[in-house]
Amino acid sequence: MDSNQQRIVITGVGLAAPNADNLKEFRKKLLAGISEIKEIDLRYFGPAPAGICTFDETKYRKKKDNKRGTRAGCLGVYCAHEAMADATLDINYYDRSRIGVYVGLTEHGTVETENEIFNISQYNYDVNYWTHHHNPRTVLNNPPGEITMSLGITGPHYAIGAACAAGNASLIQGVQMLRLGEVDMALAGGISESTGSFGIFASFKAQGALAEAADPRKACRPFDMGRNGIVVSEGGCIYVLERLEKAIEREARIYGEIVGYCINSDARDFVLPYDKRQAECMQQALNRAGLNAADIDIINTHATGTRQGDIEECKAIRQVFGEAPSTYINNTKSIIGHAMGAAGVLELAGNLSAFEDNMVHPTINVTNLDPECALPNMVLNKPTQLKSVSTILNNSFGMVGINSVIIVKKYED
Amino acid sequence: MTRDDIKDLILEIIKDIDEDADFDALQSDQPLRDQLDLDSMDFLDIVMELRKRHKLQIPEEDYPQLASLDSCVNYLEPLLKNA
Secondary structure, three states, X not given: OOOOOOOEEEEEEEEEEOOEOOHXXXXXXXXXXXXXXXXXXXXXXXXXXXXXXXXXXXXXXOHHHHHHOOHHHHHHHHHHHHHHHHOOOOOOOOOHHHEEEEEEEOOOOHHHHHHXXXXXXXXXXXXXXXXXXXXXXXXXXHHHHHHHHHHOOOOOEEEEEOHHHHHHHHHHHHHHHHHHOOOOEEEEEEEEOHHHOHHHHHHHHHOOOEOOOOOHHHOOOOOEOXXXXXXXXXXXXXXXXXXXXXXXXXXXXXXXXXXXXXXXEOOOOOOOOOHHHHHHHHHHHHHHHOXXXXXOOEEEOOOOOOHHHHHHHHHHHHHHHOOOOOOEEEOOHHHHOEOHHXXXXXXXXXXXXXXXXXXXXXXXXXOOEOHHHOOOOEOEOOOEEOOOOOEEEEEEEEOOOEEEEEEEEOOOO | OOHXXXXXXXXXXXXXXXXXXXXXXXXXXOEHHHHOOOOHHHHHHHHHHHHHHHXXXXXXXXXXXXXXXXXXXXXXXXXXXXX
């Protein structure tokens, strides 16, 4: 067992999801399977289902700062402040220079660049009309940087680029930096503003991987025979991470302990996932946690609703969890869409409350389960009540062959 | 544009940048940045808006002329006389 200095716990959660702006509401909607995916109209592209967040954008900073900054920064500032408040942490509790801010991003700058090209198109592409805000908006550290400016944090901040595995990757970074003694507290999570980019939608469509459905709430259907692609969502989720020793000292509410993790690479293909490496990633995370597959109560799958992606992940789960009859499997994207850089952390947050209510929220929109995706204990269309939940394994995979897995354990004295 | 029109134009641009800007106590002969929540990037927004709205290309060496509301009006009056 690691010492309490090396044990890292989650003590605060701040989030903005397409169906909620706080954890309590998020949990409620996930258990009820309430999707608020809607159709949006994108410049050049036209209509597409998407997840858009509704939250109080001026709760923690002025409208002027939202105009100057980015949508990702706006989401990040909201989530970071909410996480601090949820952790009942005053910003002065820790030395501000000893707080690290680590934010996972699938991409950044795409939205701002597209907007600016559109802007100069109104002026005959005269670059004299290109905004001076472009560089500070598009530097990769923009979202975590906006968080530090808003909270007055002077410790390190940077973004982790790991495609759609980025949220988990940032959480892992936060754990590592705390264990290394580089910081005393971390704000770690992920953000996505991808719904502002027509290019992201157009690229998925060109790849045959963009979801379509008459009812946008039914567009994201992982594991279902009728699945036809990804629903792009925006979102954010930031966690307060602390050393267990400190969390106990200040009598913090402890959501869970991050006991295992792994990041690995497929080293194979730009877009296609690879079950073998995904299985290795899950196994390595279990090994690091000192757990067996049978010890895991819930797996939050990464499955995005693409034909091959869902099958590959299910193959990987079968390899690792074939002999784990008490492991339940769900998918959060079916309800909120794919929040890209925020996906891993938002989906983990959606499951964290299971440590208290012992419920597993469902994968919705499964009317005809794909036999190639069928696994024991899939929680489909309605929630499942378990006797107890003490471990969650969270998968998050991304393009260019990156896999990330996090295991969180319920904290018990 | 009249001097009053130019003054209104500048205030309108500032309001677009910061809708919370309060002009009640604004002294027109004092630097805008000392009285309002404006920094160098906001100042460049004013320059950009003048370019977009009135095709004015203000050279960088003239930026100090836009420091106060009065100096803005003085500087822009001949440039916007036909606007």
